[in-house]
Amino acid sequence: MEIFAERTQLALDLVGVFFFAVTGALLAARKGFDVVASALLAGMTGLGGGVVRDVIIGVRPAALEHPVYLAPVLLAVGVVYLYYPHVSRFRRTLLLFDAAGLGLFCVTGTAKALAADVPAVSAALLGVTTAVGGGLLRDVVAREVPSLFRYDDIYALPAMVGAAATAVLWRLDALSVWTGVAASVVTFTLRALAL
Amino acid sequence: MEIFAERTQLALDLVGVFFFAVTGALLAARKGFDVVASALLAGMTGLGGGVVRDVIIGVRPAALEHPVYLAPVLLAVGVVYLYYPHVSRFRRTLLLFDAAGLGLFCVTGTAKALAADVPAVSAALLGVTTAVGGGLLRDVVAREVPSLFRYDDIYALPAMVGAAATAVLWRLDALSVWTGVAASVVTFTLRALAL
Amino acid sequence: MEIFAERTQLALDLVGVFFFAVTGALLAARKGFDVVASALLAGMTGLGGGVVRDVIIGVRPAALEHPVYLAPVLLAVGVVYLYYPHVSRFRRTLLLFDAAGLGLFCVTGTAKALAADVPAVSAALLGVTTAVGGGLLRDVVAREVPSLFRYDDIYALPAMVGAAATAVLWRLDALSVWTGVAASVVTFTLRALAL
Numbered sequence: 228m229e230i231f232a233e234r235t236q237l238a239l240d241l242v243g244v245f246f247f248a249v250t251g252a253l254l255a256a257r258k259g260f261d262v263v264a265s266a267l268l269a270g271m272t273g274l275g276g277g278v279v280r281d282v283i284i285g286v287r288p289a290a291l292e293h294p295v296y297l298a299p300v301l302l303a304v305g306v307v308y309l310y311y312p313h314v315s316r317f318r319r320t321l322l323l324f325d326a327a328g329l330g331l332f333c334v335t336g337t338a339k340a341l342a343a344d345v346p347a348v349s350a351a352l353l354g355v356t357t358a359v360g361g362g363l364l365r366d367v368v369a370r371e372v373p374s375l376f377r378y379d380d381i382y383a384l385p386a387m388v389g390a391a392a393t394a395v396l397w398r399l400d401a402l403s404v405w406t407g408v409a410a411s412v413v414t415f416t417l418r419a420l421a422l
Numbered sequence: 423m424e425i426f427a428e429r430t431q432l433a434l435d436l437v438g439v440f441f442f443a444v445t446g447a448l449l450a451a452r453k454g455f456d457v458v459a460s461a462l463l464a465g466m467t468g469l470g471g472g473v474v475r476d477v478i479i480g481v482r483p484a485a486l487e488h489p490v491y492l493a494p495v496l497l498a499v500g501v502v503y504l505y506y507p508h509v510s511r512f513r514r515t516l517l518l519f520d521a522a523g524l525g526l527f528c529v530t531g532t533a534k535a536l537a538a539d540v541p542a543v544s545a546a547l548l549g550v551t552t553a554v555g556g557g558l559l560r561d562v563v564a565r566e567v568p569s570l571f572r573y574d575d576i577y578a579l580p581a582m583v584g585a586a587a588t589a590v591l592w593r594l595d596a597l598s599v600w601t602g603v604a605a606s607v608v609t610f611t612l613r614a615l616a617l
Numbered sequence: 618m619e620i621f622a623e624r625t626q627l628a629l630d631l632v633g634v635f636f637f638a639v640t641g642a643l644l645a646a647r648k649g650f651d652v653v654a655s656a657l658l659a660g661m662t663g664l665g666g667g668v669v670r671d672v673i674i675g676v677r678p679a680a681l682e683h684p685v686y687l688a689p690v691l692l693a694v695g696v697v698y699l700y701y702p703h704v705s706r707f708r709r710t711l712l713l714f715d716a717a718g719l720g721l722f723c724v725t726g727t728a729k730a731l732a733a734d735v736p737a738v739s740a741a742l743l744g745v746t747t748a749v750g751g752g753l754l755r756d757v758v759a760r761e762v763p764s765l766f767r768y769d770d771i772y773a774l775p776a777m778v779g780a781a782a783t784a785v786l787w788r789l790d791a792l793s794v795w796t797g798v799a800a801s802v803v804t805f806t807l808r809a810l811a812l
Contacts, residue, residue, distance in 0.1 A: 255766075263774050264766050267749075278673060283473060285482050287675050294738040348489040359462075363563065368753065368763060373563060376450075376459050384458050478668060480677050543684040554657075558758065568758060571645075571654050579653050 230338040239335045241299050246328035247361045248273035248303035253321045256311045270300045276360030280353050284343045330415030333358035333389035334407045347394040354390030381421035389414030425533040434530045436494050441523035442556045443468035443498035448516045451506045465495045471555030475548050479538045517617050525610030528553035528584035529602045542589040549585030576616035584609030620728040629725045631689050636718035637751045638663035638693035643711045646701045660690045666750030670743050674733045712812050720805030723748035723779035724797045737784040744780030771811035779804030
């Protein structure tokens with residue numbers, strides 16, 4: 228079953244990978260990692276959530292079949308490398324990019340799981356997994372307190388709202404690129420309001 | 423190949439998920455996580471070991487096909503939320519529930535791997551993986567020292583005994599619900615004696 | 618598609634598992650883990666990278682099908698248990714074994730991914746994943762700073778060189794046991810020079 232056209236899913240995915248990869252590269256920069264370690268952390272953050280989702284669903288990860296998924300990772304590392312000295316509000320920048328990735332991935336992750344004939348409830352949970360997975364991996368391997376568990380923060384809830392909205396839209400036969408992007412924007416806004 | 427009847431496997435699984443989810447919710451409560459983070463940690467703890475096992479075997483995780491697996495997670499979060507202020511011996515309670523989950527999962531995990539035609543030795547190891555995986559994930563993401571590696575503790579050994587017993591019972595054609603539950607009780611007892 | 622003959626792949630794998638398992642057992646010894654925890658950490662370190670690679674490719678992990686993969690893990694635990702009191706330069710020994718595992722696994726991991734019809738670029742990345750995965754898992758669960766991210770260290774770069782060389786050799790139809798082992802030795806040397 229196809230939810231989004233293949234090119235649409237790919238385009239949204241690549242943008243989401245870029246957003247998350249930026250957060251990985253930013254954290255690497257602040258921690259003083261070299262460029263190789265930065266690329267690895269950016270790659271894990273950008274690709275981690277989607278790979279975990281695909282492995283659980285039982286399909287070969289898209290990032291494996293299409294090496295173009297590496298492009299946004301390398302772009303993010305390059306951009307951060309050039310601009311990092313000029314980023315004055317590091318933490319806020321990281322969290323805004325993270326929120327943008329969260330908004331996109333909770334929708335595309337849910338759509339990809341629905342396309343693999345997973346029950347709607349499980350699909351929404353896999354959407355949340357896609358959205359929070361990369362950032363959780365980033366924080367665990369870089370030994371940061373995961374955003375997911377910061378007591379003064381609302382992190383997973385917006386992703387749950389976005390993923391549930393995607394599943395409901397699909398049930399109502401109303402899931403399109405436009406309603407999907409709308410759900411992403413709502414998720415991003417809810418998350419950004421908590422910053 | 424079927425080891426336990428499907429309903430039996432499901433029932434034992436759900437009870438095990440509940441036990442482990444309680445430990446995740448208890449740890450979340452002590453760490454002051456909000457209810458969403460608590461549900462996520464409870465879910466990872468309860469479902470993590472089984473999902474890792476199924477992904478390694480190469481079958482779609484049961485928790486994905488049957489959203490009923492979420493019920494014990496939500497129940498655990500609710501129970502802990504209501505009773506937490508009355509739990510006087512927090513750590514001991516957590517470890518007892520953990521031991522109960524360990525006892526069940528080392529047996530059902532081994533049985534599920536045997537059912538997927540994995541060699542008996544590997545099946546027992548996957549049983550241990552199922553039993554210790556959720557708790558390890560819980561401790562890693564919540565930045566606790568994993569029970570697995572506490573020097574003053576006997577944690578994995580009982581799970582190894584239970585998983586090996588399950589594989590041996592199966593080889594002897596003597597694995598039934600009753601002998602399986604007996605192996606679980608022995609595992610739980612061995613683990614509880616170490617507390 | 619076959620890259621290395623099955624027996625060759627198995628032999629190289631077992632040697633790589635031994636090298637990494639030694640590092641897990643050494644770290645366990647220094648941290649005062651008991652023998653069971655030591656075996657678990659050695660097993661995760663030795664088998665982790667390959668299992669993650671196989672799960673991502675979508676094949677059943679070799680270590681699951683062939684319980685002989687446990688032999689080098691147990692051997693490593695035994696050797697470390699006997700010799701640990703005599704290891705005078707603990708950290709250097711650990712890093713040398715780690716470098717040897719890195720050298721082997723970046724080549725065999727890439728070859729195994731190529732054999733599963735993964736694009737060459739992705740295959741090289743899976744080779745790097747195989748090479749760094751076990752050590753990353755070891756450091757995360759044992760709460761060490763991952764070598765991957767130590768700022769004064771060149772860790773992943775040699776593995777990238779070795780994996781890329783393997784993919785290029787394969788493209789040029791020049792990948793054999795001998796050129797593969799040569800790529801491993803170059804990787805090991807590059808890594809050892811950084812110590």
